[in-house]
Amino acid sequence: MLEGLDAVVLARAQFAFTMSFHIIFPAFSIGLASYLAVLEALWLWSGREVFINLFNYWLKIFAVAFGMGVVSGIVMSYQFGTNWAAFSDKTGPVIGPLMAYEVLTAFFLEAGFLGVMLFGLKRVGPRLHFFATLMVAVGTLISAFWILSANSWMQTPAGYAINAAGQYIAADWWKVIFNPSFPYRLVHMVLAAYLTTAFVVGAVGAFHLLRDSVGDGPRVMFSMAMWMAALVAPVQILAGDQHGLNTLEHQPAKVMAMEGHFQSHPDGAPLILFGLPSQDRATVDYALQIPKASSLILKHSLDAPLKGLDSVPRENWPYVPIVFWSFRIMVGIGFLMLGLGLFSLLARWRGALYQWRPLHWMALMMGPAGFIAVLAGWVTTEAGRQPFTVYGLLRTVDAASPLAAPAVASSLIAFVIVYFVVFAAGAVYILRLMAAPPHHGEEGPSAEMPGRAAGLTPAVASVAAGPSHQGRT
Amino acid sequence: MPDVLDLTIIWAFIIAFAVFAYVVMDGFDLGLGMLFPFFPRKQDRDVMMNTVAPVWDGNETWLVLGGGGLFAAFPLAYAVLMPALYTPIIAMLLGLVFRGVAFEFRWRSQRERNLWDIAFAGGSLLATLAQGIALGAILQGIKVSGRIYGGGWWDWLTPFSVLTGLALVAGYGLLGATWLVMKTNGDLRDRAYVLSWRFLVATLLAIAVVSLATPFLEAEYWRRWFAWPNILLTAPVPIAVAAVTLLLVNSLSNKQDYRPFFLSLVLFALSYAGLGISMFPYIVPRSITIWQAAAPTNSQQFMLVGVAIMVPIILIYTAFAYWVFRGKVDHGTGYH
Numbered sequence: 036m037l038e039g040l041d042a043v044v045l046a047r048a049q050f051a052f053t054m055s056f057h058i059i060f061p062a063f064s065i066g067l068a069s070y071l072a073v074l075e076a077l078w079l080w081s082g083r084e085v086f087i088n089l090f091n092y093w094l095k096i097f098a099v100a101f102g103m104g105v106v107s108g109i110v111m112s113y114q115f116g117t118n119w120a121a122f123s124d125k126t127g128p129v130i131g132p133l134m135a136y137e138v139l140t141a142f143f144l145e146a147g148f149l150g151v152m153l154f155g156l157k158r159v160g161p162r163l164h165f166f167a168t169l170m171v172a173v174g175t176l177i178s179a180f181w182i183l184s185a186n187s188w189m190q191t192p193a194g195y196a197i198n199a200a201g202q203y204i205a206a207d208w209w210k211v212i213f214n215p216s217f218p219y220r221l222v223h224m225v226l227a228a229y230l231t232t233a234f235v236v237g238a239v240g241a242f243h244l245l246r247d248s249v250g251d252g253p254r255v256m257f258s259m260a261m262w263m264a265a266l267v268a269p270v271q272i273l274a275g276d277q278h279g280l281n282t283l284e285h286q287p288a289k290v291m292a293m294e295g296h297f298q299s300h301p302d303g304a305p306l307i308l309f310g311l312p313s314q315d316r317a318t319v320d321y322a323l324q325i326p327k328a329s330s331l332i333l334k335h336s337l338d339a340p341l342k343g344l345d346s347v348p349r350e351n352w353p354y355v356p357i358v359f360w361s362f363r364i365m366v367g368i369g370f371l372m373l374g375l376g377l378f379s380l381l382a383r384w385r386g387a388l389y390q391w392r393p394l395h396w397m398a399l400m401m402g403p404a405g406f407i408a409v410l411a412g413w414v415t416t417e418a419g420r421q422p423f424t425v426y427g428l429l430r431t432v433d434a435a436s437p438l439a440a441p442a443v444a445s446s447l448i449a450f451v452i453v454y455f456v457v458f459a460a461g462a463v464y465i466l467r468l469m470a471a472p473p474h475h476g477e478e479g480p481s482a483e484m485p486g487r488a489a490g491l492t493p494a495v496a497s498v499a500a501g502p503s504h505q506g507r508t
Numbered sequence: 509m510p511d512v513l514d515l516t517i518i519w520a521f522i523i524a525f526a527v528f529a530y531v532v533m534d535g536f537d538l539g540l541g542m543l544f545p546f547f548p549r550k551q552d553r554d555v556m557m558n559t560v561a562p563v564w565d566g567n568e569t570w571l572v573l574g575g576g577g578l579f580a581a582f583p584l585a586y587a588v589l590m591p592a593l594y595t596p597i598i599a600m601l602l603g604l605v606f607r608g609v610a611f612e613f614r615w616r617s618q619r620e621r622n623l624w625d626i627a628f629a630g631g632s633l634l635a636t637l638a639q640g641i642a643l644g645a646i647l648q649g650i651k652v653s654g655r656i657y658g659g660g661w662w663d664w665l666t667p668f669s670v671l672t673g674l675a676l677v678a679g680y681g682l683l684g685a686t687w688l689v690m691k692t693n694g695d696l697r698d699r700a701y702v703l704s705w706r707f708l709v710a711t712l713l714a715i716a717v718v719s720l721a722t723p724f725l726e727a728e729y730w731r732r733w734f735a736w737p738n739i740l741l742t743a744p745v746p747i748a749v750a751a752v753t754l755l756l757v758n759s760l761s762n763k764q765d766y767r768p769f770f771l772s773l774v775l776f777a778l779s780y781a782g783l784g785i786s787m788f789p790y791i792v793p794r795s796i797t798i799w800q801a802a803a804p805t806n807s808q809q810f811m812l813v814g815v816a817i818m819v820p821i822i823l824i825y826t827a828f829a830y831w832v833f834r835g836k837v838d839h840g841t842g843y844h
Binding site for chain 2: 098099102103105106107108109110112113115116117120121123124125126127128129130131132134135136137138139140142143144146147148149150151153154155158159198200201202204205208436437438439441442446449450453454457460461464467468
């Protein structure tokens with residue numbers, strides 16, 4: 036029994052690890068694919084060279100990130116079966132078709148047009164090439180649609196029945212796909228992907244503005260990214276609030292853990308800003324709180340009663356400290372993003388968007404903020420769902436494969452080693468690409484790489500790759 | 509009742525088609541990776557990589573459809589097979605991680621290029637071996653208790669599964685070599701011809717040994733292939749293999765460009781049909797039939813709509829991508 040439990044803990048660790056690595060890349064590539072489509076559209080529409088330069092600049096970064104997203108995604112698609120066999124058997128009839136639709140409508144679309152997008156501009160001409168770019172961008176969004184539908188069904192299952200074999204089957208596909216939390220989750224995730232990308236683009240723009248790079252590439256990048264921050268960050272906070280209300284309705288224990296409400300509050304719950312939650316003693320120590328504010332946020336009334344975890348059987352509690360902290364990290368970053376967006380509006384209004392160095396420094400430091408927020412948000416929602424894999428229906432311990440702990444442990448170690456080697460290398464290559472500013476006549480992946488290129492020799496290619504590249508080799 | 513039956517058979521064919529599409533498409537680019545050690549010169553490797561760089565990603569998507577389709581259409585089989593094949597599947601995934609990133613990474617640093625070349629070749633070899641071993645492990649039968657896998661962590665490893673692993677290495681090597689014949693010129697193509705011969709011999713040997721060994725795994729396999737009157741139905745397969753082999757030898761002798769690759773694909777199709785004859789109607793051999801593993805009818809129907817609409821469209825734009833990057837790839841003159 037103890038051995039079985041160990042295998043489950045290890046399987047959860049493995050899933051959390053591989054998923055944490057994977058989610059970074061879709062979060063980036065969903066936003067970047069749309070950004071690329073916008074850049075190419077602006078180029079076709081205005082004919083300004085800066086847009087195609089930026090397009091080719093970000094295309095190279097997209098290629099590396101997309102490659103890493105693909106390989107880590109293939110791992111995810113097989114992990115349901117290897118580590119969560121009982122889950123696969125029971126939920127396959129419901130979740131399986133959603134995943135199959137993702138592959139059919141999104142993966143193939145992205146993969147099929149990716150080659151044309153990366154290497155085909157000179158082969159197919161600008162219009163058909165733009166179509167390919169658009170298809171890749173649309174593919175990433177369709178992919179988000181299906182994967183979030185599947186994930187949301189595991190959070191707020193609906194439209195199902197149970198058959199004689201103990202499997203969940205669809206009673207109503209419409210209710211399965213558009214389950215109660217799905218619209219909120221989809222909007223929240225896509226906006227998060229756009230913000231994540233905007234902050235990366237903004238940081239690269241700021242970096243080159245700080246280095247006094249000539250050319251209008253960094254300016255255009257920085258300006259576009261700051262518009263995104265100023266306009267989308269407040270929308271995202273609103274969307275997050277709505278998502279929270281939805282979660283309160285369908286997964287109350289998760290919200291109790293997020294808020295740190297161990298006790299019920301019959302006449303208005305305080306908003307705990309910070310504190311140290313203790314799972315064993317069911318208290319939040321050193322709590323810094325605003326009286327009645329939690330009721331105000333969640334129920335829009337100061338004295339509205341709010342239930343705590345004491346109303347939930349203890350064996351159904353999520354692990355509060357993780358959910359509590361990850362939620363605060365996500366929300367904190369959300370407000371920092373809003374702050375930077377507003378700061379940029381002020382700078383723009385005063386005509387100092389490209390001169391105000393504190394703003395550039397802040398944007399540079401906020402570059403990875405989106406990734407951290409996405410990870411923290413994902414931890415909040417997934418850890419908050421525990422101890423269930425399918426909320427209220429299937430416990431995580433009952434979802435695992437009949438595996439021995441050593442098997443899961445050795446594969447976990449293998450994944451950790453391989454992922455750190457591979458993704459560290461990928462991060463280095465992406466940072467190298469970002470370290471060089473977009474320049475006049477920026478070429479896409481096809482021209483920089485020997486052989487993919489129209490007659491470029493390796494020596495020429497290494498020059499084209501920029502000074503930072505040469506400096507290291 | 510009969511239409512339920514039909515739907516399950518249709519789904520068995522769809523999954524079989526997805527897996528075969530994967531073998532056809534990713535097979536040659538995995539094979540090409542394994543051929544890297546035979547082409548030590550950098551510019552040869554550049555050309556080799558460029559023959560598949562624009563399409564490999566789409567090729568690998570068929571693997572996701574095969575796995576995802578199995579999960580959706582035959583969840584019980586997916587739940588039993590994946591833990592049974594735990595180690596080969598994890599090894600395959602790790603191999604694919606290495607070779608997948610090598611496509612992008614090897615261009616990005618002069619100094620580390622050799623390391624990513626090794627990752628590309630090694631990852632391709634590991635993934636191929638793992639796929640072949642998984643196939644052998646499935647053929648030899650899988651223990652099931654209730655609705656879960658009932659065997660041990662190392663059950664997949666037997667002399668037979670190692671044999672099928674090596675057989676697939678030979679087969680993908682043949683696909684990779686004949687692909688190179690088709691897509692390259694000059695000295696590179698000449699050496700690809702030599703390799704095509706070697707891998708053809710290895711593949712034929714592998715087909716023969718695996719075919720002879722399979723009937724001894726299970727009495728049922730033996731009856732299916734050799735008992736009268738089944739042999740009337742099964743005999744055309746080995747006869748066709750012999751005929752295709754003759755055509756292949758002929759096309760390689762005449763230094764033809766396209767026929768060796770397509771004939772190699774036909775060889776794969778025949779071997780694959782042979783596997784189908786052995787396995788049907790089991791999806792987890794000797795334990796679970798396709799009907800026992802099938803998802804409920806409404807799941808199968810719901811997905812069939814998607815497959816019927818999307819697969820033709822996918823095939824069209826896949827063909828478009830191959831068309832855009834058609835023709836020979838030379839060093840310095842490719843990808844205008």
